[in-house]
Amino acid sequence: MLVSAAVCPCPPLLVPALAAGAAPELDAARDACADALGVLAASRPDRLVVVGPAAGPQDLEPYPQGAHGSFRGYGVALDVTLDGTPAGPGRGEPPTLPTSLAVAAWLLGNVAWSASPIQGLGVREPLDTERCIKSGRDIAARDERVALLVMGDASACRTLKAPGYLDDRAAAFDAEVARALADADTTALAALDEKLATELQAAGRPGWQLLAGAAEGTNLHGALLYEAAPYGVGYLVATWS
Template identity: 35%
Template structure:
């Protein structure tokens, strides 16, 4: 049964080789992600990761490998095996491989959902995953249009949406995650919405009491990132 979850963003700036010198905020973000996945490995040596990508729905096994060469540095990562490098491995899988190696997890499989996956389908996936004896890694960024540094024009709705996600992760509020509006999330850049909506299904199927810890929530370079852990209490 899944008893531990880590929620992390998946920007390329998590890769040290892609930045000449990380600023203080980037260092804080990387540190929070490291703490989240380290706690996941303490709970389970094998992970299942869930993210969203236009290539989905698809499943990538532990033998998958890729490189960040397309982002500026030939940093090679694997999900646990020794397969040849796939230059087209999607970013959520690349970040999973990077974090897996940093945390010392044995292996990870990655389930990629289409960004427009309905909430009910995400919930059903969560229910089906709940019985697995693994740690769960959820990859999702926040909004990308919150201020003048954002890659898209500022949108006054971004702050409220990020607060909804932030509160849900801090309080293990599955209702807030279930209520995320797919259209609004798409408009404000939250492509990982479908991955976040896997969590209500996991919690419902697992039962028990869960404790959440928000490790990071900020907008360092115009994109909001949230890092959190959820743990099922004995």
């Protein structure tokens, strides 16, 4: 059963070593992510499942605890491991984690996660709503107490300089997602328009709908900890507990 959930954005710039001089711009987002992970730890889960967008060959790609990720593709010699240990130098083995889960691994290492075992799951975009919701139900049924960390950005079309340029629909889409997360509204998340989300480059949509499936039948309460679009991309941090 799902006992808690957190939603965090997954831009590599969350990792200060990659942001360099611009790192302070996302300090508030980092602090909110750390607070969200604290909520997950406080729920005393049997397992933490970390979900994030991926471009792998499978619709749903599992990653075991200890899977390795790297930010070397961004010009920084920084590797991470999906086990809650702090980030360190290169480990020698090829990285396997998609960027979204590598960012999650950095966040978990930053708070020295030790509350439970960790399992990763990469979700290929676009995964249809029905499959996302079913996958969420399956995850929630695996253990008596499951916590879910959902990595994913909102729209990438909030300004003229955004990765997806300006789309007038983006702000309203992000606002509805923020409201649904704040209210723990599984019905609203399940009803998100797949086509619109894809057009707005909202990579978090499959993960949010997976969360909707996992939270069915629970009585979780939501809290929105952070909402901003500093680079024309919507970043949201929320907790359900």
